[in-house]
Amino acid sequence: MDIQAYAKINLTLDVLDRRTDGYHIVKMIMQNISLYDNLSFSRGNSGIEITTNHPHLPTGPSNLVYKAAELLFNEFNLDGGLEIFIDKQIPVAAGLAGGSTNAAATLVAINKLWGLGLTKDQLATRGAQLGADIPFCIKGGTQLATGIGTQLKELPTCPKLYLVVVNPPLEVSTAQVYQNLTLDEVTKHPETTKVIKALEEKNKKMVINNLSNLLELTTFDLYQEVATLKDNVESLTNKALMSGSGPTVLGFVKNKSQAKAVQAKLQEELSSKHRILVAQTVNHGLLDS
Numbered sequence: 001m002d003i004q005a006y007a008k009i010n011l012t013l014d015v016l017d018r019r020t021d022g023y024h025i026v027k028m029i030m031q032n033i034s035l036y037d038n039l040s041f042s043r044g045n046s047g048i049e050i051t052t053n054h055p056h057l058p059t060g061p062s063n064l065v066y067k068a069a070e071l072l073f074n075e076f077n078l079d080g081g082l083e084i085f086i087d088k089q090i091p092v093a094a095g096l097a098g099g100s101t102n103a104a105a106t107l108v109a110i111n112k113l114w115g116l117g118l119t120k121d122q123l124a125t126r127g128a129q130l131g132a133d134i135p136f137c138i139k140g141g142t143q144l145a146t147g148i149g150t151q152l153k154e155l156p157t158c159p160k161l162y163l164v165v166v167n168p169p170l171e172v173s174t175a176q177v178y179q180n181l182t183l184d185e186v187t188k189h190p191e192t193t194k195v196i197k198a199l200e201e202k203n204k205k206m207v208i209n210n211l212s213n214l215l216e217l218t219t220f221d222l223y224q225e226v227a228t229l230k231d232n233v234e235s236l237t238n239k240a241l242m243s244g245s246g247p248t249v250l251g252f253v254k255n256k257s258q259a260k261a262v263q264a265k266l267q268e269e270l271s272s273k274h275r276i277l278v279a280q281t282v283n284h285g286l287l288d289s
């Protein structure tokens with residue numbers, strides 16, 4: 001079976017507290033965008049075999065797909081094996097939940113292929129053991145995420161937003177960003193409540209005006225070039241925002257033609273090592289066929 005696994009962005013990303021185990025209590029609005037990886041799953045004889053078009057993606061036990069498959073194979077003592085091909089289109093370690101959405105697709109695929117009959121909630125509980133973004137990737141759409149990001153509440157569908165996704169040639173570790181965050185120094189938190197109101201009222205302008213990511217400060221401290229990139233994108237768009245823990249920067253624009261014009265301009269200005277893509281918000285996370 002084939003699954004399209006969509007990337008996510010955070011319309012708001014707030015951090016409220018640090019737990020004693022180092023994890024953080026967050027409040028954020030998560031949103032899928034039209035960028036996706038294609039994953040093909042088939043039952044094999046034995047073991048978990050991953051192949052991919054991406055030259056640097058691990059194919060062994062450190063791939064989140066492997067971990068997701070292993071989790072269900074062990075828990076349900078499944079027979080045979082699983083073969084997976086990952087057609088990677090989402091930039092890696094980019095703040096777009098590429099690994100998480102692949103893991104989510106794997107849980108859904110095994111559930112179907114072995115007829116386990118688990119609900120989305122039951123899959124999300126298992127996904128949360130592997131990564132905080134995975135439950136969202138299973139449910140998809142527009143969700144308010146609280147706790148460590150795994151408690152979800154569905155929000156009204158986001159009005160369609162067009163954006164340019166600018167991924168610089170840099171991999172950022174989410175753990176490093178959270179570790180370097182100094183909550184005492186934060187003076188202004190994102191206005192998540194305002195964005196929820198804007199979603200309820202289908203007020204696109206109010207959504208865009210209140211997009212905000214608390215992790216920007218920390219990632220910008222660690223990587224000055226991401227701050228510079230945000231300034232650059234902001235000068236060409238209505239609003240720029242870092243995605244997740246970075247380093248990808250999103251530029252929000254009025255329509256597809258403006259997105260393409262900004263893409264062309266950035267392709268001229270930035271080195272060819274940047275990936276510059278046009279996307280729009282979508283109201284689903286995984287699509288299977």
Ligand SMILES: C[C@](O)(CO)[C@H](O)COP(=O)(O)OP(=O)(O)OC[C@H]1O[C@@H](n2ccc(N)nc2=O)[C@H](O)[C@@H]1O
Pocket residue numbers: 010013022023024025026095097100130131132133134147148149174175176178179244245
């Ligand atoms: C930045 C976001 O992507 C925004 O959606 C998420 O908050 C992080 O989600 P994720 O990458 O799926 O996170 P995980 O794979 O569970 O954790 C990676 C690392 O981020 C840190 N982490 C993650 C989530 C959280 N609420 N607090 C944290 O401090 C932990 O140090 C952890 O070791």
Ligand SMILES: Nc1ncnc2c1ncn2[C@@H]1O[C@H](COP(=O)(O)OP(=O)(O)OP(=O)(O)O)[C@@H](O)[C@H]1O
Pocket residue numbers: 057058062063064065086091092093094095096097098099100102103133172174244245246
């Ligand atoms: N299937 C996968 N796809 C992408 N990365 C994977 C995968 N499996 C493991 N990884 C590893 O996970 C790390 C983070 O990659 P990923 O693309 O998930 O980051 P991210 O988009 O920043 O995630 P998040 O937004 O959830 O923090 C990379 O070092 C990558 O090698």
